[in-house]
Amino acid sequence: MGSVHKKLQVLLVGSGGIGTMVAYALEKGGKAEVAAVLRSNFEAVFDNGFTIHSVDHGEIKDWQPTSILDSIPSVNKESWRAAYDYVIVTTKNAPDIPPSLPDLIAPAITPGHTAIVLIQNGLNIERPFFSAFPTNTILSGITFMGAIESPPGTINHHNHDRTFIGAFHNPAAGLPQKAFATALALHLMDAYSACGPNVDCTYEPDVPYSRWRKLLYNASYNGVAAILGMDTSRMRFSEHIIDDLIRPLMQEIRATAKAAAGVELEEELIEKIITADGYDKCFKPSMLQDVEKGKFIEFENLVGEPLREAERVGVKTPTLKVVYGLLKGLQFKAKERHLKEVVVPRNGEGLKYGGCVRS
Amino acid sequence: MGSVHKKLQVLLVGSGGIGTMVAYALEKGGKAEVAAVLRSNFEAVFDNGFTIHSVDHGEIKDWQPTSILDSIPSVNKESWRAAYDYVIVTTKNAPDIPPSLPDLIAPAITPGHTAIVLIQNGLNIERPFFSAFPTNTILSGITFMGAIESPPGTINHHNHDRTFIGAFHNPAAGLPQKAFATALALHLMDAYSACGPNVDCTYEPDVPYSRWRKLLYNASYNGVAAILGMDTSRMRFSEHIIDDLIRPLMQEIRATAKAAAGVELEEELIEKIITADGYDKCFKPSMLQDVEKGKFIEFENLVGEPLREAERVGVKTPTLKVVYGLLKGLQFKAKERHLKEVVVPRNGEGLKYGGCVRS
Numbered sequence: 093m094g095s096v097h098k099k100l101q102v103l104l105v106g107s108g109g110i111g112t113m114v115a116y117a118l119e120k121g122g123k124a125e126v127a128a129v130l131r132s133n134f135e136a137v138f139d140n141g142f143t144i145h146s147v148d149h150g151e152i153k154d155w156q157p158t159s160i161l162d163s164i165p166s167v168n169k170e171s172w173r174a175a176y177d178y179v180i181v182t183t184k185n186a187p188d189i190p191p192s193l194p195d196l197i198a199p200a201i202t203p204g205h206t207a208i209v210l211i212q213n214g215l216n217i218e219r220p221f222f223s224a225f226p227t228n229t230i231l232s233g234i235t236f237m238g239a240i241e242s243p244p245g246t247i248n249h250h251n252h253d254r255t256f257i258g259a260f261h262n263p264a265a266g267l268p269q270k271a272f273a274t275a276l277a278l279h280l281m282d283a284y285s286a287c288g289p290n291v292d293c294t295y296e297p298d299v300p301y302s303r304w305r306k307l308l309y310n311a312s313y314n315g316v317a318a319i320l321g322m323d324t325s326r327m328r329f330s331e332h333i334i335d336d337l338i339r340p341l342m343q344e345i346r347a348t349a350k351a352a353a354g355v356e357l358e359e360e361l362i363e364k365i366i367t368a369d370g371y372d373k374c375f376k377p378s379m380l381q382d383v384e385k386g387k388f389i390e391f392e393n394l395v396g397e398p399l400r401e402a403e404r405v406g407v408k409t410p411t412l413k414v415v416y417g418l419l420k421g422l423q424f425k426a427k428e429r430h431l432k433e434v435v436v437p438r439n440g441e442g443l444k445y446g447g448c449v450r451s
Numbered sequence: 452m453g454s455v456h457k458k459l460q461v462l463l464v465g466s467g468g469i470g471t472m473v474a475y476a477l478e479k480g481g482k483a484e485v486a487a488v489l490r491s492n493f494e495a496v497f498d499n500g501f502t503i504h505s506v507d508h509g510e511i512k513d514w515q516p517t518s519i520l521d522s523i524p525s526v527n528k529e530s531w532r533a534a535y536d537y538v539i540v541t542t543k544n545a546p547d548i549p550p551s552l553p554d555l556i557a558p559a560i561t562p563g564h565t566a567i568v569l570i571q572n573g574l575n576i577e578r579p580f581f582s583a584f585p586t587n588t589i590l591s592g593i594t595f596m597g598a599i600e601s602p603p604g605t606i607n608h609h610n611h612d613r614t615f616i617g618a619f620h621n622p623a624a625g626l627p628q629k630a631f632a633t634a635l636a637l638h639l640m641d642a643y644s645a646c647g648p649n650v651d652c653t654y655e656p657d658v659p660y661s662r663w664r665k666l667l668y669n670a671s672y673n674g675v676a677a678i679l680g681m682d683t684s685r686m687r688f689s690e691h692i693i694d695d696l697i698r699p700l701m702q703e704i705r706a707t708a709k710a711a712a713g714v715e716l717e718e719e720l721i722e723k724i725i726t727a728d729g730y731d732k733c734f735k736p737s738m739l740q741d742v743e744k745g746k747f748i749e750f751e752n753l754v755g756e757p758l759r760e761a762e763r764v765g766v767k768t769p770t771l772k773v774v775y776g777l778l779k780g781l782q783f784k785a786k787e788r789h790l791k792e793v794v795v796p797r798n799g800e801g802l803k804y805g806g807c808v809r810s
Contacts, residue, residue, distance in 0.1 A: 319678060320780045328804035329795040330783045336776035367806030371799035410769030417695035418777070421679045424689045436688040440730030445687035447726030 100124040100283050103176040103200050104157070105164065107133065109239030111182035112142055112247050114211065114255070114284075115157045116149065117293070121286030126157035127165070127176075134162045136245030146239075146249035148290040166199035175202035178280060180209040180233070185217055186388045188423065194224035203227045207276045211235055211255070213310055213378075214393025215303055215401070218260035229273045230260045231280065232299040234306060257281045258296030304349040305357055308365050310377075310394040312341035315415045318379035318389055318422060325374045334366055337411065342366075344409040345398055352401035379419075388426050391419035459483040459642050462535040462559050463516070464523065466492070468598030470541035471501055471606050473570065473614070473643075474516045475508065476652070480645030485516040486524070486535075493521045495604030505598075505608040507649040525558035534561035537639055539568040539592070544576055545747045547782065553583035562586045566635045570594055570614070572669055572737075573752025574662055574760070577619035588632045589619045590639065591658045593665060616640045617655030663708040664716055667724050669736075669753040671700035674774045677738035677748055677781060684733045693725055696770065701725075703768040704757055711760035738778075747785050750778035 100123060104115050107128040118124040130137055141154035168174045179200055181193060201208065204227040210217050211233030218230045238251025257280055259273035277295060284293035296302050313324050316337050320327075327333040342362045349355040369375040379389040395416045402409040427434045440446025459482060463474050466487040477483040489496055500513035527533045538559055540552060560567065563586040569576050570592030577589045597610025616639055618632035636654060643652035655661050672683050675696050679686075686692040701721045708714040728734040738748040754775045761768040786793045799805025 316777075316780075319777060320784070322780060322784060325797075325799070326783070326787075326795050327780070328799065328806075329802060330780065331803050333776065333780050333783070334804050336779070337773065367804055371802075371805050372797050374795070374797075411773050414696065414770050414773035417692065418675075418678060420695070421675075421681060421686070421689065421692050424685070424692070425679070425681060428685075436685050436733070438684075438731050438733075440684070440687065443688060443730075444690050445693050445726055446730050447687075 100177045100280070101175070102126045103165070103179045104128040105179060105181045105197055105200075106183035107137075107160075108182070108241045109247055109249065110211065110235060110237060111180070112144070112241070113146065113148075113237060113239045113249050113253060114180060114182060114235075116142075116144065116146075116152075116155065117253065117284055117287040117291050119157055120149070120288070121283055123283035123286045124178075125159075127159040127161055128157045129161045129164055131162070133241065133244035134160065136243070140245060143246045144249060145247070147251065148249065148253050164197060164200050167202055169202055172202060172205055175205045176200055177205070178207050178209055178231075178276075180211060182211045182233075184382070184388070185210075185212045185214055185390045185393050186423075187220065187392050189388050189427075192220060194220050198224065201225055201228060207231055207273075207280070209233050209257070209280065210260075212390075212393075213306060214390065215307060215397035217393050218262075222260075222262050222264070226262075226264070229269075229276050230262070231273070231277050232256075232258045232260050232296065232303065234296065234302055253291040253293075255284065255291070255293045256296035256302060257284065257293060258299040258302070260299060300353050301355050301357075304345070304353060304355045305361065307345050307349075307394065307398055308342050308357065308361060309368065311345050311398055311412060311415075312338045313369075314377035314379050315391065315395050315419055316341070317377045318383045318391070319415065319418050321380065321383065323374040323376045323380070324369045325371050328367070328371065337415075338366060340411045341415065344402065344407070344412050348398050348402040348405070348407045348409060351405045351407045383422060383426075386426065386429055388430070389419060389423055391416070391423060395419055459536045459639070460534070461485045462524070462538045463487040464538060464540045464556055464559075465542035466496075466519075467541070467600045468606050468608065469570065469594060469596060470539070471503070471600070472505065472507075472596060472598045472608050472612060473539060473541060473594075475501075475503065475505075475511075475514065476612065476643055476646040476650050478516055479508070479647070480642055482642035482645045483537075484518075486518040486520055487516045488520045488523055490521070492600065492603035493519065495602070499604060502605045503608060504606070506610060507608065507612050523556060523559050526561055528561055531561060531564055534564045535559055536564070537566050537568055537590075537635075539570060541570045541592075543741070543747070544569075544571045544573055544749045544752050546579065546751050548747050548786075551579060553579050557583065560584055560587060566590055566632075566639070568592050568616070568639065569619075571749075571752075572665060573749065574666060574756035576752050577621075581619075581621050581623070585621075585623070588628075588635050589621070590632070590636050591615075591617045591619050591655065591662065593655065593661055612650040612652075614643065614650070614652045615655035615661060616643065616652060617658040617661070619658060659712050660714050660716075663704070663712060663714045663757075664720065666704050666708075666753065666757055667701050667716065667720060668727065670704050670757055670771060670774075671697045672728075673736040673738050674750065674754050674778055675700070676736045677742045677750070678774065678777050680739065680742065682733040682735045682739070683728045684730050687726070687730065696774075697725060699770045700774065703761070703766070703771050707757050707761040707764070707766045707768060707771075710764045710766045711757075742781060742785075745785065745788055747789070748778060748782055750775070750782060754778055 115126040144152035209231040235255040237253040239249040474485040503511035568590040594614040596612040598608040
């Protein structure tokens, strides 16, 4: 690694539910020191630490990682002694909402050294990082844990931590880079797994497969739930929402995965994922939760990217296309709520579809 | 008409905003007597009459039609002397929500005599009436007036009354029936127009054209507005909602109209209707208003029927199909709110997609 630290030096960006549990596992394993960047929860955690109710680790009071920061630190880019070995990003990924994540974390990245770990959903999330940090390794994290922060500083970790770490392979780089990226992924997995048998952190050798596989759910249930404001049990009870929307979306993702990425998603995955959520849970997927809270949704990498891949290779994805258009409409509403500049002017003069302005 | 009444005897079913203004125009013209069936507003109107703020007729206090009823009357079917000449239906049309409109009005229909006038949106709305009342004439009413009742008994008539009356032609009937239906449409138009120049009631010779034309708006803006919870000005400001959803929907309707009904909707109608609403009005189409009030939406005749027509003749309508599926999902939510029996069971046993029930 070129680092003189005995423990891995980790910067965590996004210390909400998922991020805090990742930090906790790494610190508990004893092989890493985590500096966590906190925002809305900084004061609460500064005063009282995190309160954690964890399905894997039990009840934890007043916990803090090695250090907490209230903004992204700027490292001395000339000195590897000051470098972070890993910057782990567990924020939501909404590339259509500035600032961009690469811009945000840039001050903390040491060229040629820091590995950037994206524990985030969606397709092609690594691309802007490859562009912004061409000498750094980008790793993929896919987690199936469930953890929510509410109120600030209190984490309810309700679903077992199963996390898969692998390497995004930069198409612009050669085999040595691939081997190095794999080694960095294994190294992080080792530090994570040192936490003990309560968490399952696994090396993921086939990142494209696992990301496309997760899209089967995220481009279907997650998107439609956000649009309809409906949990997955209600969709299943209605039957027609599965038959008319969810299954066609999954089939379109499956066809696109094969044509655009050579990823073979098994046919039987579709029926399996349709009934994957506990029926009795009335589960609300992440984008629906965000809509209900008036937050931005991360639809571009969950729905937009597979749609663009489909269009690139000429796969017909009519359902995905409409769902994408509607999610973009929902994001428009969220933007209007958050950002004053997009508030719809009452006078449509000069707009493409302004027209017909009556007094 | 076979009637001995000097004035046309009209029964109005649906005395909300639109219906009450229709009744007012007919009564004011002096050629018709209206009996209006009231429901939620019966007591208010019984006590104080209607209060009307009308863009066409001015301020009106304590107005009542010739008679008000609190339920559909049963007529003596053997006697044409007791018959209604016209039963005008101005309720919302949600054929997926019982009771059906033909069942509802059946007691008031005299076979071979009463003309049934459907002042309602959508395609193929006449079909269940042709089946239920094979010896009666079914007329089409399309209105562009805007009138809303709030609170009960108070009508805000804010948009000029332009109403088109024509005949639905029963494919099972011959030319004499067509001529008779046309005569009944003209007769009603005459009674309506007797109100004076403040209202525009026009005979519509080409009902299929006018209904498909109105679908250009109702299957696009109306449906998408309901799904997104967004007014038409915001859609236009976003641009992409027009480009990705509204225009494709209009194009699909146009292709279906031609293939399924031989109706030629002019290409330029599309851009015209895109900017038809006053931009400054931030107009909320009817289904969005219904969604916001938690009411049922009339999506089956606005979106479902054109979709079924497209499927019948093999026109590809991928956007319409997804919008239909989502609207059906919204209706599912409204049904759950209104009708206890569809509340989603927490235990999915025995359901098609129940599965994966965990304790």
